[in-house]
Amino acid sequence: MKRKLTVGAALSATVILASAVQFGAGTAQAAPAPVSGKGSTFQRAELKALAQSYAPVVAKALGLGSAEALVAKDAVIDASGAKHLRFERTYSGLSVIGGDLVAHLTLNGKVSSVDRAVETTVALADLTPAVPAEKAAKQATGAVQATVGQTIDKDESPLKAITGTGSPTLVVWAQSGAPRLAYQTVVEGVREDGAPSAQNLVTDAATGEVLASHEQYLASAATGSGKGVHVGSVTLTTNYTGSTYELKDPTRGNTRTAGLGGGTSGNGTLFTDADNVWGNGLASNSQSAAVDAQYGAVATWDYYKNSFNRLGIRNDGVGALSRVHYGSNYVNAFWSDSCFCMTYGDGSGNSKPLTAIDVSGHEMTHGVTANTAGLVYSGESGGLNEATSDIFGTMVEWSANLAADPGDYLIGEKININGNGTPLRYMDKPSKDGASKDSWYSGVGNVDVHYSSGVANHFFYLLSEGSGAKVINGVSYNSPTSNGSTVVGIGRTKAAAIWYRALTVYFTSTTNYKAARTATLKAASDLYGATSTEYKTVAAAWSAVNV
Template sequence: MLSSNSPTPRRRSARRRATAIGTFTAVAALLGMAVQAGTATADNPSAGTKVDTGSLSMKLSPSQRAELIRDADTSKAATADTLGLGAKEKLVVRDVIKDRDGTTHTRYERTYAGLPVLGGDMVVATDKAGKVKDVNRASKARLTGIDTGADVKPAAAEKQALGAAKAEKSTKTKASQAPRKVVWLAGAKGGAPVLAYETVVGGLQKDGTPNELHVVTDAATGKKLGQWQAVHNGTGNTMYSGQVTLGTAGSGSRYTLSDTQRGNHRTYNLNRSTSGTGTLFSGPDDVWGNGQPSNLETAGADAHYGAALTWDYYKGVHGRNGIRNDGVGASSRVHYGNNYSNAFWQNGCFCMTYGDGAGNAKRATPSRSRPSTWPPTR
């Protein structure tokens, strides 16, 4: 017999329906104004709008994606040779996206003599025959003749990193990642690569935000080469939600729409293109958009904020660490095509893509500041 406080089957069913509605609405927060001119899917990205479907990413199953990564890993030595990399350089496969026309985009990180290369990542596009079509490099500096013997001790690098964190008025500071040897390319600007230590300092930032300060120290001279805060809060001036706080990342004097607190979700600018990943939004002031459609950052701020709300919904209501519960944040792409009045989701790139609408002025970006059933009725 059920007690008076026990949920009846009808109540349990209603609760399940409410949770399902809440989940659906959280995904709808990403879609926002997507259905302005029809229903958009990966197989039908537009209703009434011509797009280059061959350059769209394929919808890959987990096994298909895993197979592509295995293939890229098997051929990475040959790829390195084709790209003219040195004998001490190795490629590390990080991700693969495949277009419908057979083009495969593989993201690599590099190592030199077994050491991570900061600023050495690249994306290599190959055709369906495996021939390299295009290479997008973070740095064109060549890695040759680097002495991997450090004169500076790791303890000195850690001391410098802790000092840098305290100068930023961080509290509860401690090295959350011990100094590791790296090859520093991110600040090379055409100059010679540098052997360095990278130290990550944890604790709290001065406003209570979690701290993840990366400090790079020259392993020969002890000079600080650079630092960046991986957990950062920027200001977004959105079109639909007003002024909001955005999760961003900083490196030197540049900031990017990279939410390190939410699975490293990133927002990219396709700049009217219909293929590829686009360009990660970056800027010098950590202020994004002005609330007007004429500012390209405004759509980026809307999409980035909508993705953050979706992550928080799944975390707070369903206890899930991201949509797939794997700690990985989906990415967002804005400014798709020309006069494209829709938006679509693709599992292949695990991303949402938004067009700019009629006259490129009615953007299909998240239109509500939160899901309408936040939290869902229980």
């Protein structure tokens, strides 16, 4: 699933189906409940087992047929004890694309409500594909082959070649139209700029018609110091082996950074150092970008842990790998689920690495979204996916509070991708970038997700800071409203808490803007009460962007 922040950037891998369980807040005026006990690995397994034990109860409440089964993906337990259980669905053992749902259970274990990606009933008379698997693979390959040399997005290099096709997997397609038997096939390739590409296609198992297609991409602790290109002078927790220091943080799940040296594959070479002093702030020093990347990964870890008690991207206590110096003149950065790694290019002339802290937070949040709501990366849900990364990338930047990169509501302002000092995106008035949308309209789902995300970005800014002209942390903003209303913000911390709860408790893979309004209102009610100022401001901010 393509996840780009900049010129074809932000990439994700696999089908984005993983198991992650976290605790969340539940009572009015309460912050997310802390996790007690030793690490989250045991708790995660225990909670997943608990969620799975409720699968029959939820299936019965939904009236699912005997051929259907629910597989636990995620669980949030409120401080009150109420449960919010996220499931994927199977039909006769086949994954149902569009079958995901979140069941909300009362304290006594009864299902009170369910949020479903689609309401369609799955009932297939025949599970024998008319198209053989080999033919399906050729059809998928042919569909991707037809795009070689074409540029779908103006800021993305064309597909150069196909390198391989995986074995088609039978699934049930239920995301749109009548449910039908289908194949899911991954066709791998490479773009002209060297970026890996993996096209995930769903094709009708009876006709070969392409139903959907999207791109996905494939010791002991010590205290050191570093100077990055973007983060400036920072403190780093590193690993001492007894003879050398490694750019690896054993206190944060072994979050680590390696160099690719211009390569485009593999895990790279872990950075090591003799004196635990890293980089000099210049892009010409290979360690400087590594300092940025390591600090960005750690800051993202700390933000999610301190704000929501989430231990890592998957909430399993495992830190991610960051890879720097990808390719040559690569103006890009991307997250990949398949390698559980974050990758950065060195930018134009190999002198402008894309290792800014909001880029780090943005990209790694794609991994959080993949392990929670799994928002489909197209249409309005794709815009919400991108906005979620902008929102939490921004929050990571504010949380880090760096002198070299103060918090703001500008996206990618440090990397100067436009060459004129302007940021990639603006949250107060998204249309200032020339393409993003300030408010919702009926065709916004047909716009590139990086521009349709403007609706949610604008909502988040209004919810946080309110409308009108103001200067915040030295930056001037002037946020309009589509209905001429005046919105008074509730602060970014509360706004982010509402968005996180909505993402992890109520969003599904197909959530659109209308459903996002409902979900965030539920989240605000859970956290602050249905008659609270926070709840009323969520409603007002959505109305201000025409949702």
